[in-house]
Amino acid sequence: MTDYENMSRRELVALRANIDKAIATAGDRDKRNALRAAEEAARNHGFSLADLMPLMTQAKPRRGRPAEEGGAPRYRNPDNPDQTWSGRGRRPRWIHEAEAAGRPLEDLRAD
Incomplete structure (x- = not known):
């Protein structure tokens, strides 16, 4: 050894x-x-x-939630409406930047 x-x-x-x-x-x-x-x-x-x-290479059936339930955007970047986040997974940089600037997450709701 x-x-x-x-x-x-x-x-x-x-x-x-x-x-x-x-x-x-x-x-x-x-x-x-x-x-x-x-x-x-x-x-x-x-x-x-x-x-x-x-x-x-054929598409495989999805597991978990249907796209309309889990993937719908819940948050939208007010400075760039093309940037959205479903609320699942890692938070995007623009969410972190908005929170660092003192903006509450509720203000970014896509509703």
């Missing part, structure tokens, strides 16, 4: 570089193995991966 406490900074940096390279190599190997398994599964069903790729 390696005693990391007694290694120099240079040795630790070299070790980290070697570990990062080993992780990348292992990731590439895992991807190749996954690709081989996917090709075999497709072949077992009478297809190639190329046959199945168009299905991968």
Whole structure:
């Protein structure tokens, strides 16, 4: 077992570089193995991966709230009405700037 406490900074940096390279190599190997398994599964069903790729890009059904419920803008930037926020997710910069300027969030309601 390696005693990391007694290694120099240079040795630790070299070790980290070697570990990062080993992780990348292992990731590439895992991807190749996954690709081989996917090709075999497709072949077992009478297809190639190329046959199945168009299905991968088709629109998938949305989960969660319908767009009209969750995505409707609740807040609008009075300085630029094109900028809106649904109230979900990260607050946009213009919300932060308005609050920093002392403007309450209620003043930005899109109602």
